[in-house]
Amino acid sequence: MPSSGPTRTLSAISSRRLTRAARRRTGLGGRIGRTLDGILTEKANTVRWLGWGRRGTAGAAIPMALGFEGVTQRFGEVTALSEVTLAVKPGEIVALLGHSGCGKSTLLRLAAGVERPSEGRVLLDGRDVSDPGRFVEPEERGVGLVFQDYALFPHLTVAENVRFGLRGLNHASTEATAMRALDRVGLAGLAESYPHMLSGGEQQRVALARAVAPRPGVLLMDEPFSNLDRRLRDAVRDETAALLRETGATSIIVTHDPEDAMRIADRIVLMRAGRIVQSGTGEELYRRPAGLFAARFFCDFTEIAGRARGGQVDTPLGRFRAPGLADGAEAVVCIRPHAVRIVPKGYHLQGRIAARRFLGEVDHALVAVEGLDVPLAVRLALPPHLREGSDVGVDIAADEVLVFAAADT
Numbered sequence: 001m002p003s004s005g006p007t008r009t010l011s012a013i014s015s016r017r018l019t020r021a022a023r024r025r026t027g028l029g030g031r032i033g034r035t036l037d038g039i040l041t042e043k044a045n046t047v048r049w050l051g052w053g054r055r056g057t058a059g060a061a062i063p064m065a066l067g068f069e070g071v072t073q074r075f076g077e078v079t080a081l082s083e084v085t086l087a088v089k090p091g092e093i094v095a096l097l098g099h100s101g102c103g104k105s106t107l108l109r110l111a112a113g114v115e116r117p118s119e120g121r122v123l124l125d126g127r128d129v130s131d132p133g134r135f136v137e138p139e140e141r142g143v144g145l146v147f148q149d150y151a152l153f154p155h156l157t158v159a160e161n162v163r164f165g166l167r168g169l170n171h172a173s174t175e176a177t178a179m180r181a182l183d184r185v186g187l188a189g190l191a192e193s194y195p196h197m198l199s200g201g202e203q204q205r206v207a208l209a210r211a212v213a214p215r216p217g218v219l220l221m222d223e224p225f226s227n228l229d230r231r232l233r234d235a236v237r238d239e240t241a242a243l244l245r246e247t248g249a250t251s252i253i254v255t256h257d258p259e260d261a262m263r264i265a266d267r268i269v270l271m272r273a274g275r276i277v278q279s280g281t282g283e284e285l286y287r288r289p290a291g292l293f294a295a296r297f298f299c300d301f302t303e304i305a306g307r308a309r310g311g312q313v314d315t316p317l318g319r320f321r322a323p324g325l326a327d328g329a330e331a332v333v334c335i336r337p338h339a340v341r342i343v344p345k346g347y348h349l350q351g352r353i354a355a356r357r358f359l360g361e362v363d364h365a366l367v368a369v370e371g372l373d374v375p376l377a378v379r380l381a382l383p384p385h386l387r388e389g390s391d392v393g394v395d396i397a398a399d400e401v402l403v404f405a406a407a408d409t
Helices: 015-026 032-036 104-112 158-163 171-184 200-212 230-247 258-264 282-287 292-298
Strands: 040-042 047-049 066-075 078-088 093-097 119-124 143-146 218-222 250-255 267-272 275-280 302-309 312-315 318-321 330-335 340-343 350-358 363-369 376-380 391-396 401-405
Touching: 066 104, 078 104, 078 119, 078 275, 093 104, 093 230, 093 258, 104 143, 104 218, 104 250, 143 200, 158 171, 158 200, 171 200, 200 218, 200 230, 218 230, 230 258, 250 258, 258 267, 258 282, 267 282, 267 292, 275 282, 275 292, 282 292, 292 330, 292 401, 312 330, 318 401, 340 363, 340 376, 363 391
Parallel strands: 093 250, 093 267, 143 218, 218 250
Antiparallel strands: 040 047, 066 078, 066 119, 267 275, 302 312, 302 330, 312 318, 330 401, 340 391, 350 363, 350 391, 363 376
C-alpha cells in the first residue's frame, strides 16, 4: 500500500508541486516524477520533436531509437557504469538483467534524464540529449516511467492518477484517453477507486496505464514485477508484455529475474559491475553463454572441476568437449539438471538417489555418483517407486553440458 502523502486536491496544488511530492516519495532523486509527460519543442528552428507521438488517444506510440555511446557514470569514488555502449531499436523490448548494484538502474535513470552521464552520450532518435550544453530535461524527452513502487498518488483516484500524465488536451479528451488506457489494462471499473483499495497487481496496472496513456516513444520500467507474489507476477508480466507489443513503444525493463527477462524481452542485456557481459535473445544467452558468470545466471549447475587435454576434459561422468581451452588449463564442467537422465541400474554410470523432492510437474533430486564430490542435481519427472536410497543408472546428454575456463568466473 502506498505511503500517506499530500491530501490537498489537484486543483489546490500545481502540477509541478505535485510532481515534486511524487519525486520525494520515490526516493530516486532527480526529476523522475516529471518524466511522466512532455514534448520536446526545439524553438531554435521551430521543429517539434514528437517524442510522445500524436496525443489524444491511448493508442499505439511512435517508437524512438534509444542509444548509449561510451557511457560512464561515477558517484564519487564509485564507478557505477563503465564505457557502456548499447543501441535499442524503435519498438524493441530490452531487459537489463543483473544482480543488485550492477548498474542497470543507473542506465535507466540516464535514459530518463534523472542522471547526467560522467562521460559518453545518451541518444534519442540519434539526437544527443545528454550534452551539458544542450541537456534535454526529463519532462522534455518523451519518456514514460513505471516505478518499482508504482508511485501512485494516494489522494487521487485511479482515473486521476492516469490523467495526471496527460497534457494539452481538453477535459473530455483527457477523460476519454485515461479511460481507454484503464480499459486496456482491465481496470476501467475501478476508475473511481483509490490506490489503497487496490491489490498490488492492480496498482502495478494503474502505473502502467498512467505511463502508456500519453503514448511515450520510450517506456522505462524499473523492477515492475518485484513486489508481486509468484502467481500474480506471472499474470501481470504476461499482460504487460502483451500491452507493450500492442503499443509498440521502445521499452527497457530492469530486472534481476532471468525468467522475467526471457518471457518479456526481445533482447536481454546481461550486466555485471557496470559493464555489459552479453547481449542477445533469451535462448542465445541460455544456450550459448559468453562465460561462467552468464551461464550461472540462467541455470543452477552441478559444477565439476577438471583440466583440459586435447580439447577435452575428463570427469567421473565421462569426457566432454572443451573447445578453445589450452592443454593443462583448469576447467569447470557444468551439468544442467535437465541434462541428467535416470535410466535402469546396470548402466555404465551408477548412482544412488540421495534426496528427492516432489515439485508437482517435476521432481528435484540429488544423485550421488562415485568419484564426484557433490551429488548431481536432477530435475525431471521420476517414477514413484524411485525413492531416497534407490540405486539408478545415470546418463548425461553431452550437448547440454557446458565447459568453461576456471578463470572465467
